[in-house]
Amino acid sequence: MTSHPPPPPRATMREVASAAGVSLKTVSRVVNGEPGVREVVRREVEAVVEELGYRHHRGASDLRRSGQRTRAIGVLVQDIANDYSARLLRSLEDATRERGFVLLAASLDEDAARERQLVTEMIARRVDGLVLMAATDRQDYLAADVRAGLPVVFVDRVPHGLDVDCVTIDNAGGTRAGVEHLLGRGHRRIAFLGDLPAIPTARERLAGWRQALVAAGATPDPALVRDGLRTVDAARDALGDLLRLPDPPTAVFAARNVLTVGCLRAVRWDAPAPAPEVVGFDDVELLDLLEPRTTVVRQDVEAVGRAAADLLERRMAAHGWPARHVVLPTELVVR
Amino acid sequence: MTSHPPPPPRATMREVASAAGVSLKTVSRVVNGEPGVREVVRREVEAVVEELGYRHHRGASDLRRSGQRTRAIGVLVQDIANDYSARLLRSLEDATRERGFVLLAASLDEDAARERQLVTEMIARRVDGLVLMAATDRQDYLAADVRAGLPVVFVDRVPHGLDVDCVTIDNAGGTRAGVEHLLGRGHRRIAFLGDLPAIPTARERLAGWRQALVAAGATPDPALVRDGLRTVDAARDALGDLLRLPDPPTAVFAARNVLTVGCLRAVRWDAPAPAPEVVGFDDVELLDLLEPRTTVVRQDVEAVGRAAADLLERRMAAHGWPARHVVLPTELVVR
DNA sequence: TTGAAAGCGTTACCAG
């Protein structure tokens, strides 16, 4: 393989200017659609732009422009490939597209070090705003940047040690509704499968499970709680274990989409005759077609994205107002 | 709501320099971890950096640095929220993360105008490379930029009017395998549900359906082909229609994940007693738990992403070698 | 309507 010589560098405004026989500033005017250029000149410049393949350089433009807006938003989610994160990303895209924003997206995988590294990266790139599904316990490391005017919105999880806007859902309430549904169907031994206890959302859902049981006069049995579950297989194994207990649960609450799928796999492949009833947090594609029917606590992901975009844009427009915490309701979808 | 005064602008290297009593260049050295700075001075500068909340400005740095690398990759997919696009994005992220790349992601929604607008946007931001799931018929509009050295890799679809690298899968072959599976089970009237015929991938899958039928001595009936289907509901309606034909199909090949879901909904809710058998292109979560079992043609999305990242990085490293077309195999998952 | 010069925040180059 012969390594060819590198292609010539891109044409700059200066080159377009000299080729068109006008000044740099005139090219800038044409390229930016500013007034004050005769039609003949404009045409000529446009022709040279085309001929030389000139492309506007946003980086240089942003640098010089006052205000220093990059029209880029950093979005750090748990895992881009996960349905929840992907839909959130999409709704943020839709909500910001018209104003010309571009999304810098990355996955954190619940890794605190990775969060700090990527936040630094985003700030170095001077994003106009940051949407964060935090993987860290505390986010005081961001305080100076927030004070310096960086618009930050937390999604899915509340901030700790940091006073910024956030959009969450009613995790405890949603979970209570799900567990109450099971209680109403006569279950008393209801297991709970959860994500890492370090995640506030996971803790809130566990609390909801406990609250519902206590309110119903049932005893939350610690032996029926399995947390720290990250994957479909981990959930499947955990439920399998629970079903082998001497006094196994008759129902399970799965606190996340991935865990619900794991439970259903366990029920299908590993469960003894009277399969436990499953209720999950977050709806999953095709779940409504599956037998036995699985009730879920559904959240409006698109609404979360819209609210986050809205808060972000308000922050970008005006700085200094108190942090707002938006909590969106959940909906029990009984099947 | 009182609009507070804007926060003071971020500290620059110059300010750090004067506060630390050193030159601009020394701060630059410290910030970039370059050698040639006494330990005492380095410590002092680092302290001032911390105190003033200085943050490196990549935009300015990239502008001045030779090579003009932004370490950003533009990824334009069909729909970030779709499982296929989301997983592709994630595998590109994993494959490029170590080298410090960041992903600029956007959805095209099969909209040609949107593709051209976003490509312009990405070039203006001087991405180091572009991954494109094209929505346009032809991409000659990119020729000048490719000649100018922009690394571009097409994924899922081959380029037209443009000689660039691409990663696709064996769409016709995969579809043939799926249809042959149905033929082997005794079906002769096999319907085809496809996406927009403007999408090369969709056309190749349709061709595969035809090839398999012809090879088996069956007649591809145009009345059993429904294309231009974009959504779950469109697929559901289309299959519903087909089943109301005087001589309805006994099986369906659904050429995309979304369409498979639509077919399964139709089968579950709208189909008469002997439900048609469904085979789909692309696997879907939970599909393996659904009754009746649905066979699928599976592709390795992660491998597509890895191959695309690999081609992109080769292009970035050395320019001028002939375009390479990688075609990955599919796998029939019989259920 | 047009253009020359300065400067955005940084790094390259070369002198001390």
Place this chain on the structure above:
DNA sequence: CTGGTAACGCTTTCAA
């Protein structure tokens, strides 16, 4: 080891 000066590609400012 350290620092001045120029320059990256562009927009702003102001003068012509």
